[in-house]
Amino acid sequence: MTRRLADVRPLRDRAFRGLWIGSSLASIGQQIAVVAVLQQVWDLTASVAWTGTIGLATGVPMLAFGLIGGSLADALDRRTLIRAATAGQALFAAALAAQAMLGNGSVLLLLALVAAQAGCGALAAPARRTLPARLLPAGQVAAGLALQNIAFQAALLTGPALAGVVLATWGQPAAYGIQCAAIAASLAGIARLPALPAVREPGAAGAAPGGWGIIVRRPVLWGSFATDLAATGLAMPIAVFPLINQVRFGGDPRTLGLLLSAIAVGGLTAGLFSGIVTRAGRSGLLQLAAATIWGLALAGFGLAEPLWLALACLAAAGAADTIAVITRSALVQLETPDRYRGRVSAVDHVIGVAGPQLGNVRGGLLASLTGAPAALVAGGLAAAGAVVCVGAVNRPLRTHQTAAERES
Numbered sequence: 001m002t003r004r005l006a007d008v009r010p011l012r013d014r015a016f017r018g019l020w021i022g023s024s025l026a027s028i029g030q031q032i033a034v035v036a037v038l039q040q041v042w043d044l045t046a047s048v049a050w051t052g053t054i055g056l057a058t059g060v061p062m063l064a065f066g067l068i069g070g071s072l073a074d075a076l077d078r079r080t081l082i083r084a085a086t087a088g089q090a091l092f093a094a095a096l097a098a099q100a101m102l103g104n105g106s107v108l109l110l111l112a113l114v115a116a117q118a119g120c121g122a123l124a125a126p127a128r129r130t131l132p133a134r135l136l137p138a139g140q141v142a143a144g145l146a147l148q149n150i151a152f153q154a155a156l157l158t159g160p161a162l163a164g165v166v167l168a169t170w171g172q173p174a175a176y177g178i179q180c181a182a183i184a185a186s187l188a189g190i191a192r193l194p195a196l197p198a199v200r201e202p203g204a205a206g207a208a209p210g211g212w213g214i215i216v217r218r219p220v221l222w223g224s225f226a227t228d229l230a231a232t233g234l235a236m237p238i239a240v241f242p243l244i245n246q247v248r249f250g251g252d253p254r255t256l257g258l259l260l261s262a263i264a265v266g267g268l269t270a271g272l273f274s275g276i277v278t279r280a281g282r283s284g285l286l287q288l289a290a291a292t293i294w295g296l297a298l299a300g301f302g303l304a305e306p307l308w309l310a311l312a313c314l315a316a317a318g319a320a321d322t323i324a325v326i327t328r329s330a331l332v333q334l335e336t337p338d339r340y341r342g343r344v345s346a347v348d349h350v351i352g353v354a355g356p357q358l359g360n361v362r363g364g365l366l367a368s369l370t371g372a373p374a375a376l377v378a379g380g381l382a383a384a385g386a387v388v389c390v391g392a393v394n395r396p397l398r399t400h401q402t403a404a405e406r407e408s
Contacts, residue, residue, distance in 0.1 A: 031159020071215020
C-alpha cells in the first residue's frame with residue numbers, strides 16, 4: 001500500500017525540500033491573488049470583457065518571457081536567475097498591495113502590474129522545471145515532479161476558498177499582501193539551492209537554437225509534446241462549463257463551482273497515490289494511456305445527465321491529467337541533456353500555456369455552433385483519437401522506460 005502512495009523520498013534532500021515548501025506557499029499566494037485581481041477588475045469596470053483581458057495580460061508575458069527564460073536558463077546560473085525573477089514577483093506583488101491600499105481606479109495600471117509579475121514568473125519558469133532533474137537522482141525525478149503537482153493541485157483547491165475569506169474579512173490589500181509574503185517565503189527555499197551554473201560541453205555552443213532541434217531529433221520528446229497538445233488543444237472543457245451548467249443543471253453557481261473543483265479533486269487524489277506511477281516503467285505508454293482516458297472521460301462528461309456522473313467523469317479526467325503531466329514532465333527532463341534543458345523546458349512551458357488556452361477557444365466556438373454536449377463529446381473523442389494516432393506512429397514513445405526501470 002505504501003508503494004502506491006506518493007513517493008516522499010525527494011523531501012529528504014534539503015535543497016529540494018526547501019524549494020518544495022517555498023513553492024507550495026507561493027502557489028497558494030498566487031491563487032489568492034488571482035481571485036483578488038478578478039474581483040478588483042470587476043469592481044473597477046463591471047465588464048466581462050475587461051475580466052477577460054486578465055487572461056491576455058498574463059498569457060502574453062508568459063509566452064514571450066518563457067522563451068527568453070529558457071535561453072537564459074541554459075546560459076546563466078539557474079539559481080541566480082530564479083532568485084532574481086522571484087524577487088521581481090515579490091516586488092510587483094507589493095506594488096499590487098500598494099495600489100489596492102491607495103484606492104487605485106485605473107484598470108490599466110492594475111493589468112500592467114499583473115502582466116509585469118507574470119513576466120517575472122515566466123522568466124524563471126523554464127529554470128524551475130529543470131530543478132528536480134538537477135537536484136535529485138534520476139530514479140527520484142518523477143517522484144519530485146509528483147510532489148510538486150500535489151502542491152499545485154492543493155493550492156487550486158484551497159487558494160480560492162482562502163481568498164474568499166481574506167477578501168471578505170480584510171479586503172484586496174490583504175490578499176495581495178499575503179501573496180507578497182508567500183513569495184518572500186519562497187525566496188528562503190531558493191536560497192538553500194546550490195549553485196547551478198550552465199553546463200557547457202566542447203562543441204556544444206550554438207547547437208539546437210531554442211531547443212527545437214533536439215526535440216525534432218528525439219521522437220520521445222516530440223511525441224510527448226504532441227500528445228499533450230492533442231489532449232489539451234482538442235478537449236479542454238473549462239470554457240464550456242458555464243453553458244453546460246445552464247443547459248443541464250439550471251445555471252446554479254454552486255454547481256459551477258463543483259464542476260471547477262471536480263477536476264482538481266481528481267488530480268489531487270491521483271497525486272496522493274502517484275507512487276503507482278512514479279515507480280512504474282514505460283512512462284511514455286503511461287502518458288499515452290492517461291491522455292486517452294482524459295479525452296474519453298470528457299466525452300463521457302458531455303453525455304452525463306446526472307450531476308454525480310458528470311462530477312465523476314471530471315474527477316476521472318483530472319486524475320488522468322495529473323498522471324499525464326507527471327509522466328510527461330519526468331520524460332522531458334530525463335531525456336533532455338542538461339545543456340538544453342532550459343530551452344526545451346521553455347517549449348514545455350509554452351505548450352502548457354498555449355494548449356489549454358487554444359483548447360478553451362476551440363471549445364467555446366464549437367459549443368456556440370453545436371451546443372455544449374456535442375462540443376464536449378466531439379472534442380473528447382477527437383483528443384483520444386489523436387493521442388492514439390501519436391502512439392501508433394511513435395514506437396520510441398510507446399516503449400520508453402523510466403530511468404528507475406533502466407537502472408534496475
